[in-house]
Amino acid sequence: MTRVFSGIQPTGDLHIGNHLGAIRNWVRMQHETDAIFCVVDLHSITIPQDPGSVGAASLRLSQMLMAAGLDPQVCTLFVQSHVREHAECAWLMECTVSFGELSRMTQFKEKADRQQFISAGLFTYPALQAADILLYDTDEVPVGADQRQHVEITRDIAERFNSRHGETFVVPAAVIPAAGARVMDLQRPTDKMSKSLDSPKGTVGLLDEPKQIAKKIKSAVTDNDNEVRFDVEAKPGVSNLLSILGAATDRDPESLAADYTQYGPLKVDTAEAVIELLRPLQARFAELEADPAETMRLLRLGADKARQTASVTLARAKTNIGLLEG
Numbered sequence: 001m002t003r004v005f006s007g008i009q010p011t012g013d014l015h016i017g018n019h020l021g022a023i024r025n026w027v028r029m030q031h032e033t034d035a036i037f038c039v040v041d042l043h044s045i046t047i048p049q050d051p052g053s054v055g056a057a058s059l060r061l062s063q064m065l066m067a068a069g070l071d072p073q074v075c076t077l078f079v080q081s082h083v084r085e086h087a088e089c090a091w092l093m094e095c096t097v098s099f100g101e102l103s104r105m106t107q108f109k110e111k112a113d114r115q116q117f118i119s120a121g122l123f124t125y126p127a128l129q130a131a132d133i134l135l136y137d138t139d140e141v142p143v144g145a146d147q148r149q150h151v152e153i154t155r156d157i158a159e160r161f162n163s164r165h166g167e168t169f170v171v172p173a174a175v176i177p178a179a180g181a182r183v184m185d186l187q188r189p190t191d192k193m194s195k196s197l198d199s200p201k202g203t204v205g206l207l208d209e210p211k212q213i214a215k216k217i218k219s220a221v222t223d224n225d226n227e228v229r230f231d232v233e234a235k236p237g238v239s240n241l242l243s244i245l246g247a248a249t250d251r252d253p254e255s256l257a258a259d260y261t262q263y264g265p266l267k268v269d270t271a272e273a274v275i276e277l278l279r280p281l282q283a284r285f286a287e288l289e290a291d292p293a294e295t296m297r298l299l300r301l302g303a304d305k306a307r308q309t310a311s312v313t314l315a316r317a318k319t320n321i322g323l324l325e326g
C-alpha cells in the first residue's frame, strides 16, 4: 500500500481553508493509503513561541484533526516530539544537505524577514522535515504548493544519502492536490486564507460559532457589478464564495454560479453550507476537549506505532553511515 506522510504545525486554530484545502483530503486518504500524520511541534519552535503554550497547542490541534475526521484507529496520528528519532535523524540530514541548498529555500527567506531572532533551527528546518518524511519510507507527501521546495530538497537529500552510503531511504514524491479548494481570505480575496495573515474577519475558524460564521460571510468583500460569475481574476471575492459553497456541498463552483443572480442569496447559502459542514465537527471537538486524557492515550498509541517504523529506518541509516554500534 502507498505510504503517505504529512505534517502540520501547531500554530493557531484550523480554519475552513485548511479543512477544505488539505485536511479533508487527508481524511479521504487515510482509507485509501497507509497514512501517517504528524503534529510537528519541533518545527513550530523554530520561531519563538510563548513558554508553556506549545503543548496545549499540540493537544488542541490533535483534537481538531480528530474532530475533522482523522481516525487514529485508521491512520497513524502522533506528535513529532514524542518520537525522538525525528530529532536524531534530522542531524544526519543536516550533514547531508549543504549550506547553499538551505540558503536557497524561499520559505526560510520569507520567514527570516519577519523575525528579529532568526534561529539556526529556522535555517535547518528542511532537514527536520526531510527526517520526518524519510523515517517512514514515504512514497507520497500531500502538501500545498508552498511546500514543493521542501519535498524537492528531501528528495535530493535521500538521493545523496543513498549514493554516499548505499540504499537507505525511499525517495518520496510531492502530491499537490490539483483542484482542491483554494479558499481565499474573505476580506482580501486575492490572498489565501491563512493563520498568519492576521485577518480575523476574513478567516472562518473551524470552531467559529454559527452566528460569527454568518456575519463573516455576509461581510465578505465582493464587487460592484452584481453579476454572479466564477472568474477568479476579475471577480475574486464572488469566486471565493462560489468555491467555498462548492467545496462545502460537493458541487462545481462554475455551475453553481448559474443558480444565483444576486450576491445576497449566494452569501446566505454559503454561510448555511459552512455552518452545516462544521456542525458535526464542532460537536466531536467538544467531546474530545472534555476528555484530554483520552486524546493523550490515542496520541501515545500513535507515537508507539510511528516509533516502530522510525527506529528501524534510523538504525539502518546509522549503520549505513558506519557509526560505531552501541
Ligand code: TRP
Pocket: 005, 006, 007, 008, 009, 040, 043, 128, 129, 132, 133, 141, 142, 143, 147, 150
Ligand atoms: N513544513 C510544513 C508546513 O509548514 C509542515 C511539515 C513538517 C511537513 N514536516 C512535514 C509537511 C513533513 C509534510 C511532510 O506546512
